[in-house]
Amino acid sequence: MKKVEFVPSYLKPDPKKHSFDMPVEIFSIGLKPGELALYAYLKQCESKAFSYPSFAEIDKAIGVSRNTVHKYVNLLYEKQLINVKNTEIMTAKGEKHNGTLKYEILPM
Numbered sequence: 001m002k003k004v005e006f007v008p009s010y011l012k013p014d015p016k017k018h019s020f021d022m023p024v025e026i027f028s029i030g031l032k033p034g035e036l037a038l039y040a041y042l043k044q045c046e047s048k049a050f051s052y053p054s055f056a057e058i059d060k061a062i063g064v065s066r067n068t069v070h071k072y073v074n075l076l077y078e079k080q081l082i083n084v085k086n087t088e089i090m091t092a093k094g095e096k097h098n099g100t101l102k103y104e105i106l107p108m
Helices: 024-028 033-047 055-062 066-078
Strands: 082-085 088-090 096-098 102-105
Touching (some): 024 033, 033 055, 055 066, 066 082
Antiparallel strands (some): 082 102, 088 096
16 A cells, blocks of 8 residues: 655645646747747746746746847747836946846737
8 A cells, every 4th residue: 555645735835826827829829849938937927926037037947048038038029929128227326227127928
């Protein structure tokens, strides 16, 4: 007989916190695997109300170079699947600098 381990409920992942919705149509528009991975990652970030991941965070998450992330962002933008906005940050000295990009998933 197989031994069953007891896992406390606080250690079990909550599906509401660890899942997000993807439109089924995304699989029928001919995205390359990397584009699909980026779209899914941005969709997951959006579900957590965090849509400002840096290229470094994205490349680490989907396993491609920063240049490739930039290429995929441009491709998704051209296909009107995402909108990209620049952000600005203020340094402690009061200087304005470019922040990370803000990504918005557009309705299909």
